[in-house]
Amino acid sequence: MMKKTIYKALCIAAMALTMGSCDEFLDIQPTGRVIITTAKEYREMLTQAYSIVPEDRGLATFRSDEFTMDATLSQEDISSFKDIWTWNDVSPDDATSTFGWRSYYQVIYEANHAIESREKITEGTEAEINQIVGESYMLRAYMHFLLVNLYGEPYTTLADPYSSKAVPLKLDTDPYRVLSRNTVGEVFDQIISDIDAAEELLNVEEWQTGLNYRFTTISVDALRSRVYLYMGRWADALAAAKRVLAKKADLADLNSELPNAYNSVESIIALEEVMTATYARAGKVNRDLFRTYNSNDLRRSKYYKQVTASNIQLLKGGSNSYACSFRTGEIYLNAAEAALESNAGDEARSYLLALMKSRYKDAYYTQREEAVNAMATDELREEIYAERRRELAFEGHRWFDLRRTTRPELTKTYGTETFTLNAGDSRYTVRIPSAAIAANPNLAD
Template identity: 25%
Template structure:
């Protein structure tokens, strides 16, 4: 492949990706139309197209996945109640923390729109890859299978967040403008079924993809697909399949391990990472750190604390004094002012030391522990939890809670999930919702309504598509 031809393909891909995210569901056929003959001519150009989607996941316009102010980690993190805006009157963050999102013409509504539309933009791109690979005859079977598996994973990954945040959502499985612009919402159960089907198929296509290219854990392999499917099965209460899949991932000790040093977990290509998103490499002008570091770290400037988000003190008080997560993953600006400190490099102008963590091994132990506990396999569930507690320098469950029963163990697992996964991808918010505990946790908030478990469908999208109904309570 001549360099000029690859650059031409990259230009086409880039132009296509720059389509406005917020107009995704109702856009016209784009001017930068990528055809199968142009982009899926051979292995190299097809691979470049899929790599473009990975790059797009961190793009400024891709709010839901880029770790920045309108991302799942931030907005759903606020809804989960472990982090809060430093000022409850913050016009964007306050409504998510207070479960009082207005649907139009305010910063919170704009953030909600960005969350929704950016996920659908990624789905559109994944659909375009699936269609392009199906139409192309120039891509070898091995490359086609791998790229198809990756595209299906990315589509399932995006729908996972949409269905958890909004419930019923349009299920768009093609790039057909005429269908997509008037698509109604699909029942959540059907969306979940499609997520499972996509991941099962992705696992099938990726069965030969067990490693990482050049050691970079930024492309999906078969174990990343299994890991997400293990989570999906947990949410769907398919305990046995969840246990089976997480066990397959955990067994890959030659590739993955629980790192003893917590300060190494979120480094680029750490051995705990199943899949990471790399920040776009910067220049002498733009820093190249993770967005999570930029948005979460509270820093001092002119003697003042800067940063809009803090960890709640009542959450800090839940950590045992010896817990290494308190010392290594919680930053302290001053007494009573704490912040997530999993990512430590707030601004840098050289090679990126940290990547945004999406899937990691510790979650798989927590998934398997919960799946086993629900099957009353208490002894092996405790072994899994103790893997996480041991890393945190905490005593085993059997020592702290001898004779613990199933209900007590499930509560303990939820507590460990809270302390292990805080400020990551909305885990706490989703855990409360899927276990039905949201009403009990948030009813002390006078603004809470039980319908607040789902965000509103963005009103701007409903204006464009009259077939989009609104969630109850909005």
């Protein structure tokens, strides 16, 4: 027995020795797998976050009045988009496309991870690390902004934005925490505070073409001008728009480029493709929209191609060449609207006219200029809305603009069927996906 014990002890000792050297043998760095630690790796993680930003602003176009649909479209596209187009949220076709939920929060997760690790990121200059964390704050702000505009009541229509529940704010990386919905007011407050935090950190003024999907110092005020506009904080929206235009006021020459092209002089952030190849071919340009472009409007033939009377093709979308989240054209319109609502009519006119000058043929422009200068406030507001609709068509603005402004009645016809979205209809807000509620019942409340 004694001998046996000694033998066993020896065995164990031998094992302990060999196991030590085994560590090296087992130290395999899996190909293509990495623990995110360096600034370069955090940057590459953010690249992935940017790449999965949902194209829901493009999908939301189906709910607006920019597209029409009919039976000549492909059956697959009809199944995927018709029920979105007709606001049929109760009994959609099984194949209906869905607005994103988890993807937004996955982007937010990666942004939160970078924000939380700010002190731990290695092998990067301070400026590089600050830029990464600053972009993360911008991503988090922008994702919450898209979510609140899809799933929350419009800020501008609420008497008390702090009483209407919208979406949960996710501000940490804890995967176990089960959140409840925050109010519209709380979400907007957080967006503003994230933008402020980003402003402190961002230091790249402009990324080279091809990387200009990334947030920059100028994008801070570009996002601010849109956020404040959506909140009806006109003075702040105007101030932000002015700061953008002080740095970048270029407008595209439509004879040489489309203003929403990723490499256009107007581009501020070219992140979202908006009208993806699928979306662009799944509907037909609404003829009523097309008719709002005067024959002296340069955009008429640059944005669209009229094949037959009813078949109008979209030229400003369908590939990542037309990726555009923010551009100067929008900033001019934000400024004009914000100035008008701040009772600075002349300032509003000047921003509107600056844009119009580069969009109309000269002779016609002079005519329009006179008309605009003669407009009273209400008429001018209509003109700004109409110009915004024309200028930013199919860039993912229309649905959100309808929501935050007049929420008018919309009617659509498919064959002999007619569909109506009543003025101020509750369907101006998209309902939270059932899969999200099944995974977190708090969202139903």
